[in-house]
Amino acid sequence: MMRPRLRPILLTALLSLSTALAQAEPALDHLPDDALGFVLIRNLEATNAKIESVTKIFQEVSPMPIPAPLPVLKAATGLGEGLNEQGDAVLALLPGQDRGDDLRPLLIVAVGDYAAFAASVNGDAAGEVCRVTIAGEEILVAKRGTHAVLMNVEHRERLEALLTAEPNPLPALAPLADWLAKIDVAAVLTPRGVKLLAMMGQQELAGQRAVVREQLQETLQMYETMLGFLGAEMEVAAAG
Known part of the structure; x- marks a missing residue:
């Protein structure tokens, strides 16, 4: 910043x-x-x-x-x-x-x-x-x-x-x-200023992308754990 x-x-x-x-x-x-x-x-x-x-x-x-x-x-x-x-x-x-x-x-x-x-x-x-x-x-x-x-x-x-x-x-x-x-x-x-601003914006975006990717990975791991538990413990399920 x-x-x-x-x-x-x-x-x-x-x-x-x-x-x-x-x-x-x-x-x-x-x-x-x-x-x-x-x-x-x-x-x-x-x-x-x-x-x-x-x-x-x-x-x-x-x-x-x-x-x-x-x-x-x-x-x-x-x-x-x-x-x-x-x-x-x-x-x-x-x-x-x-x-x-x-x-x-x-x-x-x-x-x-x-x-x-x-x-x-x-x-x-x-x-x-x-x-x-x-x-x-x-x-x-x-x-x-x-x-x-x-x-x-x-x-x-x-x-x-x-x-x-x-x-x-x-x-x-x-x-x-x-x-x-x-x-x-x-x-x-100036053109130099525009380039610097664009570069800093790209760096900020890359940082946010990394955070989102990490959060998504954690969420997927949680769902995989839940689904694995359900597959191991449940034999039948119904809704009505």
Whole structure:
């Protein structure tokens, strides 16, 4: 069962935004080739405004004020300074060493002023990989182009490898390019992710099949014992 330690990254993922500066590279270009899937938040500031407009509909029937999500999350995590609030945010899952349940979350978020962003979390202003504490959790953060990238501390080698690679769009996403450019929030499984999901489903099915086979075998043995007893002990039977 997939249980990556997502909490630190998930908290910060909800703070980021999309449609980066015109000259900035898209956040999706920073996805590594082996990404299994991702959630894209396109223009979180605008998305936040849309959520606010929806919550206003329910405000009159709510006994308590319904706060906008972005300010609440900023206050909870301490993030906000230096972020490009019209930039991209992508939360991706990368495969672990065993390609199974050791999944590795990666957050890519657009920043307008990395030095200010780093200062807000006591990070390295030059953008080097460093440990920071966000929402009470230690995570790694580094600068990559016009974005900040964040991963769990146990995945330092994976993050350092990502930083040395050139940003390029994933070929597998080419058919989705127009759709991804228009949608506010998108959840996507890459071909690698689909294969992993299918493999895990087959493994789960194989496990269930083995359990059912064992139960059937036990049931058949019980009936064989009963029939053997009846054949040995009964000479005649009738019903009417």
